[in-house]
Amino acid sequence: MTERKLLSDLVPQPDDDMVVCRCEEITKGEIRRxxxxxxxxxxxxxRFLRCGMGLCQGQTCGRLVKAIIARxxxxxxxxxxxxxxxxxxxxxxMRIIAxxxxxx
Numbered sequence: 001m002t003e004r005k006l007l008s009d010l011v012p013q014p015d016d017d018m019v020v021c022r023c024e025e026i027t028k029g030e031i032r033r034x035x036x037x038x039x040x041x042x043x044x045x046x047r048f049l050r051c052g053m054g055l056c057q058g059q060t061c062g063r064l065v066k067a068i069i070a071r072x073x074x075x076x077x078x079x080x081x082x083x084x085x086x087x088x089x090x091x092x093x094m095r096i097i098a099x100x101x102x103x104x
Contacts, residue, residue: 009035020068021061023054028068035072042066042083055090058083 016029026049037044042052042065051065052058058065062083070077 020064021051021054022048023056023060024050024052026051026061031065031068032072035069038072041080042069043081045069046083052083081092 010033012029013032016027016032018028020026020031022027029046030049031051034045034048039048042062045065046052046058052062066077066080066082070080
């Protein structure tokens with residue numbers, strides 16, 4: 001677990017408006033702000049921002065989020081735990097499930 005430390009003030013970067021998590025529309029600046037507000041690992045950032053919790057479950061943005069957090073903390077990415085990966089999920093209509101259960 002990363003030791004909690006005081007970070008310097010957040011200095012805006014030109015690419016802070018770049019969308020990192022497309023599923024949840026989370027920007028690089030929002031992730032950086034979360035780290036400066038005290039979210040020092042991927043799990044905390046996911047709970048707060050929902051980055052990596054959309055349809056792709058972090059398959060697209062997971063490494064980017066981890067890299068941004070590590071860079072803001074001034075540590076190696078290997079010092080951060082990986083986010084728990086889950087298979088992509090899609091909504092299913094109840095009639096489809098019912099037809100499989102009841103053989104209709």
